[in-house]
Amino acid sequence: MDTQSKSNITAVSDAPPTVCSACEARHGGVCAALSSAQLIELNRTSTKRHFDAGSEVIGQGEQTVGYSNILHGVVKLSKMMADGRQQIVGLQFAPDFMGRPFLKESNLTAEAATNVEVCAFPRVGFERLVSETPDLEHKLHQQALKELDEAREWMLTLGRKTAQEKVASFLYLIATHIDPTQPFKKTFDLPLSRADIADFLGLTIETVSRQMTKLRKENVIVIENNRHVIVPDQRRLRMAGGVD
Amino acid sequence: MDTQSKSNITAVSDAPPTVCSACEARHGGVCAALSSAQLIELNRTSTKRHFDAGSEVIGQGEQTVGYSNILHGVVKLSKMMADGRQQIVGLQFAPDFMGRPFLKESNLTAEAATNVEVCAFPRVGFERLVSETPDLEHKLHQQALKELDEAREWMLTLGRKTAQEKVASFLYLIATHIDPTQPFKKTFDLPLSRADIADFLGLTIETVSRQMTKLRKENVIVIENNRHVIVPDQRRLRMAGGVD
DNA sequence: AAATGTGATCTAGATCACATTT
DNA sequence: AAATGTGATCTAGATCACATTT
Numbered sequence: 001m002d003t004q005s006k007s008n009i010t011a012v013s014d015a016p017p018t019v020c021s022a023c024e025a026r027h028g029g030v031c032a033a034l035s036s037a038q039l040i041e042l043n044r045t046s047t048k049r050h051f052d053a054g055s056e057v058i059g060q061g062e063q064t065v066g067y068s069n070i071l072h073g074v075v076k077l078s079k080m081m082a083d084g085r086q087q088i089v090g091l092q093f094a095p096d097f098m099g100r101p102f103l104k105e106s107n108l109t110a111e112a113a114t115n116v117e118v119c120a121f122p123r124v125g126f127e128r129l130v131s132e133t134p135d136l137e138h139k140l141h142q143q144a145l146k147e148l149d150e151a152r153e154w155m156l157t158l159g160r161k162t163a164q165e166k167v168a169s170f171l172y173l174i175a176t177h178i179d180p181t182q183p184f185k186k187t188f189d190l191p192l193s194r195a196d197i198a199d200f201l202g203l204t205i206e207t208v209s210r211q212m213t214k215l216r217k218e219n220v221i222v223i224e225n226n227r228h229v230i231v232p233d234q235r236r237l238r239m240a241g242g243v244d
Numbered sequence: 245m246d247t248q249s250k251s252n253i254t255a256v257s258d259a260p261p262t263v264c265s266a267c268e269a270r271h272g273g274v275c276a277a278l279s280s281a282q283l284i285e286l287n288r289t290s291t292k293r294h295f296d297a298g299s300e301v302i303g304q305g306e307q308t309v310g311y312s313n314i315l316h317g318v319v320k321l322s323k324m325m326a327d328g329r330q331q332i333v334g335l336q337f338a339p340d341f342m343g344r345p346f347l348k349e350s351n352l353t354a355e356a357a358t359n360v361e362v363c364a365f366p367r368v369g370f371e372r373l374v375s376e377t378p379d380l381e382h383k384l385h386q387q388a389l390k391e392l393d394e395a396r397e398w399m400l401t402l403g404r405k406t407a408q409e410k411v412a413s414f415l416y417l418i419a420t421h422i423d424p425t426q427p428f429k430k431t432f433d434l435p436l437s438r439a440d441i442a443d444f445l446g447l448t449i450e451t452v453s454r455q456m457t458k459l460r461k462e463n464v465i466v467i468e469n470n471r472h473v474i475v476p477d478q479r480r481l482r483m484a485g486g487v488d
Numbered sequence: 489a490a491a492t493g494t495g496a497t498c499t500a501g502a503t504c505a506c507a508t509t510t
Numbered sequence: 511a512a513a514t515g516t517g518a519t520c521t522a523g524a525t526c527a528c529a530t531t532t
Contacts (some may be wrong), residue, residue: 079400082488087403091397100393107393134378141385142346148388149344149351151395152333156323158402159331159446163385163523194492202403207523209493226492226532244326409499438514451501453515470510470514493530502522508515 017043023119028180029069029095030143033135040122042129049113049120057098060109066122067099073116074178074191077108078199088200090151091191093177097143101130113191158202161242166201167211168241171221175231184234190227215240261287267363272424273313273339274387274402277379286365286373294363301342304353310366311343317360318422318435320354321445332444334395335435337421341387345374357435373442402446405486410445411455412485415465419475434471458482 015021016036020043023031031039049068051057058064059073070092077090077172089108092098098118100106157169179185192200198208215221220240222230231237259265260280264287270276275283293312295301301319302308314336321334336342342362344350374380395396401413421428436444442452459465464484466474475481 075394079396081400081404081486083486087400089399101389103389106398113278134381137378137381137385141381141388144385144388144392145345145347148392148395148451151392151399152321152323152352155333155395155402156325156331156400160325160329204524205492206494206525210523213493241323242327434502448502449514450516454501457515489532491530491532495527496527498523498525499531500522500524501520502512503520504518506515506517508513510513 007060016040019048019119023069023071028237030097030136030139032071033133034129038129038133042126045125046119046121049118051116051118053112053114053116055112057110057112057116057118058106060106060160062106062125063108064099064104064123066120067097067101067126068118069116070094070096070098070118071119074113075116076111076113076192076196076200078111078137079108086199087202088196090147090154091173091177091200094180097140101127101140101144113196125148133214162242163201163203163207163211164214165242166203167197167208168215168220168237169243170197170201171215171231172237172243174229175234175237186234188229190229260284263287263292263363267313268315268338268424271339274341274380274383275313277377277383278373282373282377286370289369290363290365293362295360295362297356297358299356301354301356301360301362302350304350306350306380308343308348308350308367310364311341311345311370312362312364314338314340314342315361315363318357319360319457320355320357320440320444323352330443331446332440334398335392335417335421335444338424341384345371345384345388357440381480391468404408407445407451407455408449408458408484409454409486410447411441412459412464413487414441414445414485415459415473416481416485416487418473419478419481430475430478432473434473 006035016039021038031042034042038146048071051073060080072094075092075096075098076088077092078088079085086173091113092110098110099139132139157166161169174188174190175185176183177189178188190197194208194212197203198205201208203211212221212223216223218240219232220236222232224230260270260283264270264275264283265422267273267275275286278286292315295317304324312313316338319336319340319342320332321336322330322332324330335357342354374384401410405413418432418434419429420427422432422435434441438449438452438456442449445452447455456465456467460467462484463476464480466476468474
């Protein structure tokens with residue numbers, strides 16, 4: 001899984017490192033702010049890492065050891081109360097940046113929802129690069145604002161929507177985020193279990209199940225083998241989710 | 245209310261403008277990133293503005309005409325669905341920065357919850373200053389991350405807490421934010437009506453009322469004249485709110 | 489066997505209808 | 511008179527208990 005070469009002659013090279021040229025995250029990701037020289041510099045300490053579905057990327061309260069870009073897969077961010085109640089507070093997709101800049105320890109748990117590939121950077125080097133590169137901080141700022149917009153949108157879903165609307169909103173979110181190259185994917189595999197979906201929507205597993213069945217019976221979606229979803233009509237799904 | 249003088253001789257002055265020296269927002273606010281020269285520059289176009297409680301600062305979908313720093317008062321940020329359901333997605337207190345950088349139009353409504361004083365900056369000039377001043381963008385980035393942390397914390401409240409815990413969490417939030425100079429204020433006036441509190445917590449007015457009464461009967465809080473709250477024991481309030 | 493679906497029953501919070509307070 | 515409080519009733523979603531599917 002670690003197919004990456006860490007050697008790159010410093011010299012007069014002005015092409016980006018091979019790994020970076022091939023990287024899916026470069027287009028929309030934070031690395032787009034970096035010059036070839038900076039990519040070479042960052043690439044010297046970066047490693048490609050794999051997380052199996054279900055494995056923990058970082059735990060609530062743990063020290064931040066590094067940051068990363070998601071190359072492939074879905075990561076869930078969650079918070080837990082003392083008594084075990086859990087809320088998923090966000091999902092991250094390629095080419096999102098992962099990690100909370102400027103904080104020593106994580107205030108949430110990040111867990112691979114599917115198999116996940118990331119390009120990981122050690123903390124110190126990356127933070128130095130950020131402080132030296134205003135364009136990079138600008139990119140990170142933009143992503144933080146995007147995540148803030150999404151979190152607030154989801155607060156409306158959590159606070160004011162019915163169970164039916166919540167489930168439809170979730171399916172709409174997945175359809176619009178699962179493939180970075182398409183604005184809406186009509187066909188996809190759910191990256192989360194019913195239990196995770198419940199934790200994301202503030203519902204129980206049973207309610208999620210029933211609402212899925214209802215959306216299926218109303219022909220808003222087709223489900224095959226539990227995880228595979230087909231959305232025949234994007235507009236109907238938006239309506240069902242109360243998405244404006 | 246507009247007691248501000250806009251004149252400041254450019255010359256060799258290296259002291260911050262008088263208005264800025266007296267400004268409460270300077271200490272923790274984004275202006276702290278600016279040099280005296282930059283403060284003088286920004287101050288040339290900034291105006292102190294007042295909003296009466298209940299008046300709209302900016303509406304969902306409106307063009308961003310400027311940004312501002314809250315000097316005094318509480319601003320509520322809300323989102324509304326097509327059918328009128330409303331969710332308050334955040335509260336802002338002095339010395340918070342208001343406005344969504346880098347977006348042409350607002351994706352939410354900002355409304356003065358109490359009487360509010362702000363220091364307002366026209367959009368274009370401020371954006372130029374941001375692009376020229378990495379420290380200022382860093383400050384804005386930090387505030388965006390702080391708001392993101394708070395939004396996610398609130399998602400846990402909205403998705404997983406009981407009505408009782410929600411109301412206690414709200415009171416705790418106010419007690420810890422209403423006075424920027426104190427970590428916890430034992431005595432305060434509620435900046436929101438019961439209707440607004442309901443919209444913030446994803447509850448109805450009646451449920452908020454009943455839970456307030458319950459917290460009162462359990463001696464977690466004392467309420468005088470509807471709006472005035474006394475918290476005898478910070479720990480008990482945290483417990484009631486499931487705050488960790 | 490672990491995840492998902494579904495029926496029966498329960499209950500927290502919504503809804504409806506007023507009373508009370510500021 | 512507008513905001514708040516509270517009783518009576520209702521209901522969406524939770525809980526409990528299994529059946530079914532992968």
